[in-house]
Amino acid sequence: MSDFDYDLFVIGGGSGGVRAARVAAGEAGAKVALAEEDRYGGTCVIRGCVPKKLMVFASEYAGVVEEAAAYGWDLTQGAFNWRAFQTRLNAELDRLEEIYRKLLKGSGVETYDARATVSGPHEVTLSTGETKTAKHILVATGGRPVRPDIPNAELGIVSDDIFHLDQLPKSLLIVGGGYIACEFAGIMNGLGVEVTQFYRGAQVLRGFDTEARDLVADSMRERGIDLQVDTNIAQMDRAADGAAVHVTSTTGDARDYDVVLFATGRDPNTDGMGLEPLGVVLGRRGQIEVDAYSQTAVPSIYAIGDVTDRVNLTPVAIREGMAFVETVFKGNPTQVDHDLIPSAIFTQPEMGTVGLSEEDARAQEPIEVYSTSFRPMQTSFAGRPDKVLMKLVVSQKTRKVLGCHIVAPGAGEMIQLAGIAVKMGATKEDFDRTVAVHPTMSEEMVTMRTPVRTA
Structure with missing residues (x-):
């Protein structure tokens, strides 16, 4: 007993x-x-x-x-x-x-x-x-999501609250530049909300591959999101109408927003x-x-x-x-393997990533970068400017694929499968030996033959 x-x-x-x-x-x-x-x-x-x-x-x-x-x-x-x-x-x-x-x-x-x-x-x-x-x-x-330590932060909402809004706002300010901020910017923009996003850093999605995050940011702006980097809230108060929030930015701009969403960390x-x-x-x-x-x-x-x-x-x-x-x-001491975990960010377009960014890999060892950005068939035919990115970061010494980065519709689905290869230690030549599935966006992963740069 x-x-x-x-x-x-x-x-x-x-x-x-x-x-x-x-x-x-x-x-x-x-x-x-x-x-x-x-x-x-x-x-x-x-x-x-x-x-x-x-x-x-x-x-x-x-x-x-x-x-x-x-x-x-x-x-x-x-x-x-x-x-x-x-x-x-x-x-x-x-x-x-x-x-x-x-x-x-x-x-x-x-x-x-x-x-x-x-x-x-x-x-x-x-x-x-x-x-x-x-x-x-x-x-x-x-x-749990947290509000920043600024005066009147209680006037804003956090990500937990967004699912319970009584109605969609006409205008929304999102504060933050991580994946939660960028995902909700795309969501609310797609639902017809006028979206402004402030991020205090130089580029959103810090910590991810720079080329990939640049493309996501460009796409967000093309879709109508007013993405402002190097920008933060200087002051926020209840607006004169008693309902909206009046925000002054660190760049000096001031305007009212129906809702302010803080996506500034957990x-x-x-x-x-x-x-x-x-x-x-x-x-x-x-x-x-x-x-x-x-x-x-x-x-x-x-x-x-x-x-x-x-x-x-x-x-x-x-x-x-x-x-x-x-x-x-069960008497079987087991450590969790936190290495080479694939992940997806459901921005629009999506980003899928596994392994090292180009920047982190370059700091570790000499690398080759295979990368291509193009307009995919489906949206190109419709005359839309959308672009996608397929990218491999490869070790010069071992030829292993150190990182794989995809920005494209369905990137989350693609990176799950690419993650298996990267986790197994696949080399660039393993990718090269794989016959392309045509016509698809992902075929570029196995058809890139010449590095765009070495470092």
């Missing part, structure tokens, strides 16, 4: 926590409980990747009528009905949340709809007043969790410091996902949850 109520208590019902709980209970036979204070599914399912991607799909229909005309179709442009879409979206999120609940129940996981804090190395206290003990505690509480959800008094080490931004096996400085307490601020992607959190179960409950 165990001295504890549970073998494992998971705090957080997002993708990582749910997967770890299910596998520990269903495959390892552990007695598991999980507490979630909000909705099951977490950021990704409820207020992140899933609703955002559905909004991307909705926004892309705006250009269908114009493009269809070039292909001989006589279609009539209708209006976008935000309320109808929002109703359907909420129903879908409810359906997905119910699936998560059923999966947990089916695996034998006991669930608590309550906030949980850590009150001891083996103890969890619920907001209901109950206290539970567990041999192992797994913190999977994710992260912080880990560790506030008030009781972790530091127990000896769990938190980083500067509140992230839980863990070792390669997701173990904290307190041996019985582990953490996975965005709350650790390692690689903040849903599939990574799921992998970390699986590795935790292998390590703790």
Whole structure:
């Protein structure tokens, strides 16, 4: 008979926590409980990747009528009905949340709809007043969007709020230059909103390949987004009409916006969790410091996902949850491989990337760069200026493809498959030996024979 109520208590019902709980209970036979204070599914399912991607799909229909005309179709442009879409979206999120609940129940996981804090190395206290003990505690509480520390920041919204707007604004200011800011700029622009975007740096999507981010920024401007770099909010106040927000930028421009969206970063959800008094080490931004096996400085307490601020992607959190179960409950110590993770940014056009950017690779070793940018057949025929990018960064010494970068419609689908090759250590010659699929955009990946530059 165990001295504890549970073998494992998971705090957080997002993708990582749910997967770890299910596998520990269903495959390892552990007695598991999980507490979630909000909705099951977490950021990704409820207020992140899933609703955002559905909004991307909705926004892309705006250009269908114009493009269809070039292909001989006589279609009539209708209006976008935000309320109808929002109703359907909420129903879908409810359906997905119910699936998560059923999966947990089916695996034998006991669930608590309550906030949980850590009150001891083996103890969890619920907001209901109950206290539970567990041999192992797994913190999977994710992260949250944060507002910048400026006067009147409460007048703006964050990404969590955008799905709940009563109506679409006529004008929107987005502050930030990361993937969330750029994705919502494309979405809202596609839905007919007048979008302005401020970013304090020299170019959006910092940390990604420069050539790729330049093309995304150019495309955003071509589609009508007023993207202003080296620009930030100097002052914001409630506008004279009492509804809009009056914003003065650091360049001196001043105007009213119906809504201001801050996409200026996310912080880990560790506030008030009781972790530091127990000896769990938190980083500067509140992230839980863990070792390669997701173990904290307190041996019985582990953490996975965005709350650790390692690689903040849903599939990574799921992998970390699986590795935790292998390590703790299956006797198979397993580290999570955070190297060469493919990712997609659902800007318009999309960006897919895996491996090193040209800049990071150049700093590491001598490289060759194979790159081509062109107008794809579908939109070129319709007379649109859209351009795409296919790019490989190759080691001169080993001939391995160190990085692959795609900016194109469907880039997320393409990079998943390219990621397999890069992860396997494919060389440029492996790509060259592969016969092209014609006519496609992606065939350029295997037909580029001459480097555009070496470094």
